Amino acid sequence: MLAGCSSSTPSTAPAPAASLPPPAPVGATPPAPAPAQEVVANAQGFDTFLEGVRADARRAGVSNATLQRALSGVRPLARVLELDRRQPEGVLSWEQYRDRIVSQTRIENGRRAYAENRALLQSIEQRTGVSPRVIVAIWGMETNYGSNTGGFNVIEALATLAWEGRRAAFFRAELLAALRIIDAGHIQAEAMRGSWAGAMGHPQFMPTSFERLAVDFDGDGRKDIWGTRADALGSIGNYLARSGWQSGQGWAMEVRPPAGFDIERADTETRRSIAEWGRLGWRRADGSPLPASDTQASLAVPTRSAGQVFLGLPNLRVIRRYNSPMNYGLAVGLLADQVA
Numbered sequence: 001m002l003a004g005c006s007s008s009t010p011s012t013a014p015a016p017a018a019s020l021p022p023p024a025p026v027g028a029t030p031p032a033p034a035p036a037q038e039v040v041a042n043a044q045g046f047d048t049f050l051e052g053v054r055a056d057a058r059r060a061g062v063s064n065a066t067l068q069r070a071l072s073g074v075r076p077l078a079r080v081l082e083l084d085r086r087q088p089e090g091v092l093s094w095e096q097y098r099d100r101i102v103s104q105t106r107i108e109n110g111r112r113a114y115a116e117n118r119a120l121l122q123s124i125e126q127r128t129g130v131s132p133r134v135i136v137a138i139w140g141m142e143t144n145y146g147s148n149t150g151g152f153n154v155i156e157a158l159a160t161l162a163w164e165g166r167r168a169a170f171f172r173a174e175l176l177a178a179l180r181i182i183d184a185g186h187i188q189a190e191a192m193r194g195s196w197a198g199a200m201g202h203p204q205f206m207p208t209s210f211e212r213l214a215v216d217f218d219g220d221g222r223k224d225i226w227g228t229r230a231d232a233l234g235s236i237g238n239y240l241a242r243s244g245w246q247s248g249q250g251w252a253m254e255v256r257p258p259a260g261f262d263i264e265r266a267d268t269e270t271r272r273s274i275a276e277w278g279r280l281g282w283r284r285a286d287g288s289p290l291p292a293s294d295t296q297a298s299l300a301v302p303t304r305s306a307g308q309v310f311l312g313l314p315n316l317r318v319i320r321r322y323n324s325p326m327n328y329g330l331a332v333g334l335l336a337d338q339v340a
Helices: 046-059 064-071 078-085 094-101 104-116 118-128 132-143 154-164 168-183 207-213 229-242 274-279 314-322 326-339
Strands: 252-256 296-300 309-312
Touching (some): 046 154, 046 168, 078 154, 104 132, 104 326, 118 132, 168 207, 207 229, 229 314, 296 326
Antiparallel strands (some): 296 309
């Protein structure tokens, strides 16, 4: 997520684990492209819009050959507009979200993914300083360990959203970035598949995030976040490292509030040392004292929580730079604690 905007972000929560297929084995062939999508009827002005995109892309240095291959036959997709306009049908409580997302199935699949990629993850940790279990947890949250990376043609999805106009400037910039990525040789146009919002590959990077933060971890000259585990997981690690990850530090601790605490009026902005939180009457969830630590922490209150509260450490803020909702960040941390 989000690395910008993904199938699970920066908009909605990831799909429940129960709705996702089991993780593909290491080295498996990527899923086959989705069937052709229904196009928008009477797409007035779309061809004119594409001509403007071609002109902008040429000015940015994209070759005519890339534009011909990437934009030939592109039409606005009705399904993309339907998903973009859909309003959530219901709102989960934190406890429902937590139990659905950090499910036993997702934990077990995460443990298997961690074990299968242990050497690679250790190499990424050596280079970036980022915890392997957090990388795996984000991988699991975003694409169920690479098994659900999205079946939309990214160019077609982004063109649809940029043409439709509700967030035209944002998606036009992403479309131009996607064309530059193809032109640079990182992926073929027909293989650039992702979510309806244009989030791509195992990490669900938006194209502009790809340009800033994707890495060629295996050194083959391409940043392949679609089919190369090293590049995909290395790019997640690079994203977190560049966002300020503190090596060897935790992400949060569940705490028990003092008497009189009102979760509805919780101050989540003030940072204090963990020792000071302890002096104010906060304790660990099991009732034991907080450590006498100078580490700064702030209250992390899940959205629609029935009472569970955490002290968020700096690395929780880093996780939330990947995908901003508090419940997402907390779920990543809880999953990370379970997978390794």
